[in-house]
Amino acid sequence: MRAEELGLFAVLTIGLTLGLGVVMAAGFRTAVAANWEAHRCDPGVVPIAGLFKPAGDPRSAGQFATDNARDCQKVYVQNALRSAAAGAKELAEGEAAVVGVAGEVVGVLTAVFKDLWQVCYEAYSTFMERMRGVAGLFRNFLVGVHGMVERLQAAALSIVFGLIGIITASVSAVQVALIVAIVIVGILIALQVILFFLLLPISGLIITVTAIISVVVVAVATAVAAATVAELFTPGVCFAAGTQVLLRGGTSTIPIEAVGVGELLADGGRVTAVHRFQSADALWELGGVRVTGDHLVYSPELVAVSAHPAARRVERTWAEWLWRLGTWRPVVRDLWCLTTTTRRIPVRGNAGSILFADWEELAEGDLEGQRDWHAEVWRTLNGPAVPPDRPTPTHLDATAALAPDTYVIMGAGPMRRIEEVRIGDKVRSPGGHSVMVVGRVEMRRMDVGGAVSLGEGGPVVSAGCWVRRPTTGVWAPAATEGRFVATHNNPSSYWYHLYVSGGAFLVTGSDGTTPIVEIRDASDVGLERLCPLVENIVLAK
Structure with a gap:
């Protein structure tokens, strides 16, 4: 009996064990199939993956298991790489923290430097503003000094011109007195001739007065002559009215007072400027052309007209002398000069053309x-x-x-x-x-x-x-x-x-x-x- 009982017990035990295994396997299969994506790469599932093939999958159980194993290999490799990189990642995160701390330190230092520079810049700006104020005051001082000097100069010139006015008035008074004295002396001389015997006792006095007046007249004439001689040294580089300027072609002429800007001249030049003066300059005549003595003429080199051997000074007429004696002022006349592109002025003279320098005298390319x-x-x-x-x-x-x-x-x-x-x-x-x-x-x-x-x-x-x-x-x-x-x-x-x-x-x-x-x-x-x-x-x- 005992052997039979043991046999029955063994059979029951094996049966129950197999049943329990079948139940557990069925439960495991159901759990894995229900969450296949989460358990498909579990080590216990990969070898028996064919058991979990869905009913609608056309692949065989072996092919399904092979494909699942291949996919899981990729997952295993990725997990291994992720585990290997975890240390490096943690190290990088630690370094990032260090860099962040360093960045914060640099930011603090930058803020400190900015505040320090702002303080220095404000101090420098204040200093420069004060210096600009000082410079402005100094400039105003210099302007004031300059204005004071100008006013002193103006005052001095006013005094000089006032003295000149007084002298001119005195000279005019002397002129009037001289004219009156000459008239009186003339009358006295006529009376002396007519009434010689009647005026004989006072003839000595009349002669004395006449001599004094003569001396004064000579002195005045000498002063006038000296002023006239001084006119010879008055600078002038101009032509008198009527000077004939040769136009392009060399045959026609035009008076210099009628020349306009843009006129084309015989030497190929063009008039770029016309100068007009009123002057008391003494005139010289060269080849029939009347011009001031300091004007330059080509002979063949440049030489002043007054130094030219063929030039002669134009003497003043009696009318000009009487004007000078009566008004105490020199005779002024209109004079002209030109500026040309060739720096020359071709003029017609008595014996042909004469080349004079223009006003500028220096060539444009010099x-x-x-x-x-x-x-x-x-x-x-x-x-x-x-x-x-x-x-x-x-x-x-x-x-x-x-x-x-x-x-x-x-x-x-x-x-x-x-x-x-x-x-x-x-x-x-x-x-x-x-x-x-x-x-x-x-x-x-x-x-x-x-x-x-x-x-x-x-x-x-x-x-x-x-x-x-x-x-x-x-x-x-x-x-x-x-x-x-x-x-x-x-x-x-x-x-x-x-x-x-x-x-x-x-x-x-x-x-x-x-x-x-x-x-x-x-x-x-x-x-x-x-x-x-x-x-x-x-x-x-």
């Missing part, structure tokens, strides 16, 4: 001569103590001229546009007194050169004009002082300039309200100082 002229003008105006600026080609090629809408400060009365100013008018000089306009020049815009605006809304002048720097008082070319502008560009419009007795005058902008500018006249240095420059530069070459 850069060395133009630089020498610039340096000499600088030394003449500013003295040797101020080193000259290096001239620019723009300045050397330009002609001194002012735009037609430039306003000129007159000696008395309202301002006038420069195109309305005439010879004989009085204009205001930099010293504050009135000076006479003794000459005028006109030219076309296309022959002027670059245009420069002197300040905002200021006068527009050519780059060749000389103006005074308001800060230093130094005379310098406008090309270095203003701003080049593209206005007044009509090539046929006329530009103008003046010659004044003082060598400089005052101008302002086209609206008449902009700051006043001191400007040299068309001679640069003044007509009375022009001859030494010509001798040192033109004739020396």
Whole structure:
């Protein structure tokens, strides 16, 4: 019995075990099939994956298991790589934390440096603002000193001109007294001749008075003669009215007073500027042409007319002598000169054509001569103590001229546009007194050169004009002082300039309200100082 019982027990145990296994296998299969994607790569599932093939899958159980094993291999590799990279990732995260700390430290240092720099910059700005204030006060002081010097100069000139007025009035009174005395002496002499015997007792007194008056008359005549001789040394480079200028072709002529800008001359040149003067300069005659003695003529080299062997001085007429004696003033006449592109003026004389130099005298291409002229003008105006600026080609090629809408400060009365100013008018000089306009020049815009605006809304002048720097008082070319502008560009419009007795005058902008500018006249240095420059530069070459 015992053996049978043991056998039965063994059978039951095995049966129950198999049943339990079947139940557990069925449960496991059901659980895995229900969540296949989560358990498909489990180690216990991969070998028996064929058991979990869905009913609708066309693959065989073996093919299904093979494909599942292949997919799980990829998952195993990815998990292995992910596990291997976990350490590096944690290290990188740690380094990122270190970098973040370093960035925060740098940010703090940057903020500290910024605050420190801001403090330094504010201190520097305050210092510079104070220095600008000090510089402004110093500039105002210099301007005040300059104005005081100008006022002292004006006062001195006023005193000088007042004394000249007193002397002129005294001389006029002496002239009247002399004329009255001469008339009285003439009457007395006539009476003495007629009434010789009656006037014999007082004839000695009459003779004495006559001798005294004669001495005075001789002294006055001597003074007049000395003044006349002094006129011989008055600078002038101009032609008298009626001078016949040869036109292109060499056969026709035109009086110099009728020559206009743009006229074509016999030597191939073109007139770029016409200069007109009223002057008491002594005239010389060379080959029938009347011209001032300082004008240069080709013979064959350049020589002053007064030094030419064939030239003779034109003596004054009796009418001019009587005018001089009666008015105590020299006889003035209209004179003309030209500026041409060839720097020559062909004139018809008694024996043919004569070539004279034009007003400029230096050729346009003679850069060395133009630089020498610039340096000499600088030394003449500013003295040797101020080193000259290096001239620019723009300045050397330009002609001194002012735009037609430039306003000129007159000696008395309202301002006038420069195109309305005439010879004989009085204009205001930099010293504050009135000076006479003794000459005028006109030219076309296309022959002027670059245009420069002197300040905002200021006068527009050519780059060749000389103006005074308001800060230093130094005379310098406008090309270095203003701003080049593209206005007044009509090539046929006329530009103008003046010659004044003082060598400089005052101008302002086209609206008449902009700051006043001191400007040299068309001679640069003044007509009375022009001859030494010509001798040192033109004739020396």
